[in-house]
Structure formats: structure tokens, C-alpha cells
Amino acid sequence: MYTLYSMQRSGNSYKVRLALALLNAPYHAIEIDILRGESRTPDFLAKNPSGQVPLLEVAEGRYLAESNAILWYVCGGTPLAPESRVERAEALQWMFFEQHALEPNIGAAYFWLSLVKGGRDLQTHALEDWMERGYAALQVMENHLKTHQYFAAGQLTVADIALYGYTHVADRCDYDLATFPAIRAWLRRVEQTPGFVSMDWSPEAEIDDPARLAAGA
Numbered sequence: 001m002y003t004l005y006s007m008q009r010s011g012n013s014y015k016v017r018l019a020l021a022l023l024n025a026p027y028h029a030i031e032i033d034i035l036r037g038e039s040r041t042p043d044f045l046a047k048n049p050s051g052q053v054p055l056l057e058v059a060e061g062r063y064l065a066e067s068n069a070i071l072w073y074v075c076g077g078t079p080l081a082p083e084s085r086v087e088r089a090e091a092l093q094w095m096f097f098e099q100h101a102l103e104p105n106i107g108a109a110y111f112w113l114s115l116v117k118g119g120r121d122l123q124t125h126a127l128e129d130w131m132e133r134g135y136a137a138l139q140v141m142e143n144h145l146k147t148h149q150y151f152a153a154g155q156l157t158v159a160d161i162a163l164y165g166y167t168h169v170a171d172r173c174d175y176d177l178a179t180f181p182a183i184r185a186w187l188r189r190v191e192q193t194p195g196f197v198s199m200d201w202s203p204e205a206e207i208d209d210p211a212r213l214a215a216g217a
Contacts, residue, residue: 002027002074003057005044007034011107012067013054015165016201019158021197023078029203035115068162070093073160082153084117089204091152094159097140098166105134107166109173130165131174138170138180145182149189156193164190 004020004027006013020027032038032053039051046057048065056064056073064070072095075081082088109130112119120127141163144151151159168187171177177184190196 003030004028004164005030005032005047005053005055005057007032007053008202009199010034011110011165011169011199012103014057015067015161016054016070017201018164018197019074019080019161021201022080022156022161022193022195023074024195025074027203060105064143067165069160071158073096075161080156080158080161082157082208084153087153091157091159094143094151095162098159098162100142101133101137102163102166105130105137106170106173106175108165109134109170109175110169112175114169127174134170134175136168138177138183141167142180142182145186150186156190160190162187 002025004016006017006029007016008031017029032044032055034053035070038044039048039053044055045051047057047063047112050065052063052065053196054067054070056070058064058073064073072081092173108123109127112123112126116122141151148154150156151163164187168185168190
């Protein structure tokens with residue numbers, strides 16, 4: 001069983017938790033609060049020298065970092081990873097797009113505006129650039145989704161999971177999705193997928209749910 005080091009409110013961490021939930025893959029979650037410096041301890045840095053989450057222990061003492069690399073690992077050989085060569089490349093194309101166009105802008109705005117107390121004042125100088133580049137990334141996604149239900153292979157794939165992580169919280173950090181109807185429809189499609197879980201969900205919360213225990217679940 002995997003051990004996943006993640007932060008509940010991190011979009012990058014959520015992407016991995018969502019993929020594991022969609023695959024119904026068991027894992028043990030360990031919460032790492034990067035705002036409290038928990039990813040900078042000697043013990044954690046020995047596992048991941050970059051000091052970032054998510055981090056997945058795939059075998060004893062063997063760790064994978066970088067959210068999209070982890071996604072590709074856990075989704076490989078499942079319906080979430082396209083089989084054909086070109087469709088795999090298309091999925092990777094959108095995952096690279098997510099990391100260079102979406103996450104550095106919408107992800108950064110979400111972190112500083114939604115998670116860090118006083119973050120807006122600390123990052124006033126950067127906010128305008130984040131908004132401009134973030135909206136440009138959303139427009140690229142909108143244009144694709146005007147003629148496609150999903151981002152690769154005509155079905156939900158690892159590419160959609162990667163892009164969903166921060167797109168679904170864009171409205172929490174000043175982005176207005178009102179002019180992106182195709183994106184809004186796509187978000188709803190992802191959320192209607194069997195096995196979908198929200199960012200707030202955790203495997204321990206489900207296990208500890210008294211109602212589920214009483215029902216013998």
C-alpha cells in the first residue's frame with residue numbers, strides 16, 4: 001500500500017488523492033503542513049530534498065516527488081492513462097501545460113491569497129502577472145473544451161485530473177470563470193465521475209465516519 005505525504009489544501013497534493021480515489025487504490029495519508037515548515041525538517045528532506053509535497057512512497061525507502069510524475073505512476077496501466085502512443089503524448093502535453101502555464105499562476109495566486117495569512121499584501125507586485133497569465137491559460141483550456149469533452153483520448157484521463165486540481169479553486173483567488181462556460185461544464189463532468197472526492201475529503205475521514213461504521217461499510 002502506498003504512503004502519501006500531502007497537504008490537504010494543496011492543489012498539487014489533491015490531484016494525487018483524487019487519482020487514487022478514482023482508482024479506488026488504498027493508501028496511507030500523512031499530512032504535511034508546509035506553512036508550518038513540516039516539509040523542511042531533516043527527516044522529510046531525507047525523503048525529498050526539494051522539500052515539497054506531494055511525495056509518494058512506492059516501496060520501502062523509495063519515493064516519488066512531483067505531482068504529475070506521481071499521477072503518471074499511479075495511473076499507468078489503468079483506464080486513466082491512454083493506451084495509444086499519440087493519446088499518451090496528448091495527455092502529457094496537457095500535463096506539461098498545467099505545470100508551466102496553470103500552476104505557476106493560478107496555483108501561486110491560490111496559495112498566497114487563500115492559504116497564507118496576509119498573502120495578498122505580500123504579493124501585490126506579482127498579482128497582476130498571475131491574473132494575466134492565469135486568464136491566458138484558462139482561455140487555452142476553454143478553446144479546447146469548446147470542441148472536446150475532455151483533454152485527451154475523448155474520456156477522463158490523468159490530464160483532466162492534473163488540470164482540475166487548481167482550475168476548480170480559481171474562483172477562490174480572484175479569477176472569474178463566468179466567461180468560461182466550457183470550463184465550467186468540464187468541471188461538472190469531472191465532479192460527476194464515479195469515485196470523485198472533493199479536496200476536503202481524506203481516507204481517514206471516511207474510515208472514521210460513524211455512519212459508515214454503523215452501516216457496516
